[in-house]
Amino acid sequence: MTESSAAPRVVLGEWQHDEGFRRTITTPATLIPAPTLRDEDVAPLLPGADAFVSKRFTPGMAAAADRLRLILTPGAGTNQIDFAAVPAGVTVCNVYGHEAAIAEYAFMAILALNRDLLNMDARFRRADWSDRTERETRPEIAGRTLGVVGLGRIGSEVARIGRAFGMRVVAVTRTPRAERAEALELADLGGMADLPRLLAEADFVVLAVPLEASTTGLIGAAELVTMKPSAFLVNVARGEVIGEAALYEALRGGRIAGAAIDTWYRYPEANESVRPSAFPFHELPNAIVTPHIAGWTVGTFRHRWETIAENLRRLSSGEPFLGVVWPPADGGSHAA
Structure with a gap:
């Protein structure tokens, strides 16, 4: 298998050990769980990674992301994504269903x-x-x-x-x-x-x-x-x-x-x-x-997992991604 056709390396900052999520991903991929979303736990895993599933992205993470192409947030909110730090050429997608x-x-x-x-x-x-x-x-x-x-x-x-x-x-x-x-x-x-x-x-x-x-x-x-x-x-x-x-x-x-x-x-x-x-x-x-669980239902997670899995498939196939929030379609800054 050539480098261009190799299974993408995906760092998981969410659902690291959730078997339901892993079963949803049918496209061949190397899944790398991050123990936490702290910079010191994530940054060592990002070199060579193609995709990152995370609600958080920081300048410290960006410095280590030498091959990153896709950031997939596990929900609709993107307030913990530092868009100024997102490297050129990286797409950020969110997901709804909640x-x-x-x-x-x-x-x-x-x-x-x-x-x-x-x-x-x-x-x-x-x-x-x-x-x-x-x-x-x-x-x-x-x-x-x-x-x-x-x-x-x-x-x-x-x-x-x-x-x-x-x-x-x-x-x-x-x-x-x-x-x-x-x-x-x-x-x-x-x-x-x-x-x-x-x-x-x-x-x-x-x-x-x-x-x-x-x-x-x-x-x-x-x-x-x-x-x-x-x-x-x-x-x-x-x-x-x-x-x-x-x-x-x-x-x-x-x-x-x-x-x-x-x-x-x-x-x-x-x-x-x-x-x-x-x-x-x-x-x-x-x-x-309550501990931020309003959207935590079977239907919500099923939809999110399926959408993220589909975007990982599209990462391999080259098709347009779903739920793109960055870069903005109008070429301006992120909604503010």
Whole structure:
């Protein structure tokens, strides 16, 4: 076998030992697992590698990538890819397929927050019947206003499910179009400049925007004050979309009714036990906290594995890749 037809060398920064993922790859390839995504663990594996499956790419990795042709992120987010460090001639692709799972999570959270499900469960496990005899009844979500921030694949699916629940759905997005509003049966669709209006009228707010310069700190203290004291916030975007201290103080002080948080400010690099924030969100009774698992379903992983496997096949065949995010089609910089 000549060098040009040799099986590509693929460094795995994700699913290193997942047999389901390996079985999905039917194209001959040499798979090289990286123990972590730290530079010191990845860089020694990159010389001679053709492809890298990873949510993270750094200048330190780029310095070692002497033959790299393809970076495959394991999800839609590319905020940990340093595009300025990506070597010339290298393509970066992302992958979706998680919108149904994440939208389901958002509504699981909305329903649980609305009925105070987790706290009610904890009380009843202590034989406390007060939710039936003493506490005020809560309204249904039907007929109430759902505000969706970001109308990509996830936001669109959240809006669709909201309408199925009989909710009034409003949204903001970077490129509002009348036909999009009509297709999703939205009561109102505005641009990002209309965010304050959405926050003021929504009973439930779901954040579903990518993390980039324009969305970092999108929701801060001023925006949280705009929300109704009875409103709930669900973050399935990225942690940094919301000001960390501002969110904690709004929840602790009862400025908003509650929140479900699945995306965070600090993550373990391996299997360490790491608190996800500098603030003790886990102590708050009006917060549902989960370890960034909204999209972790069988269907999501099957779609991601199949798409990445297809791109590895295309790497060998020379066909165009799926889900290209770099280089940008318009020749400009990465979305910011």
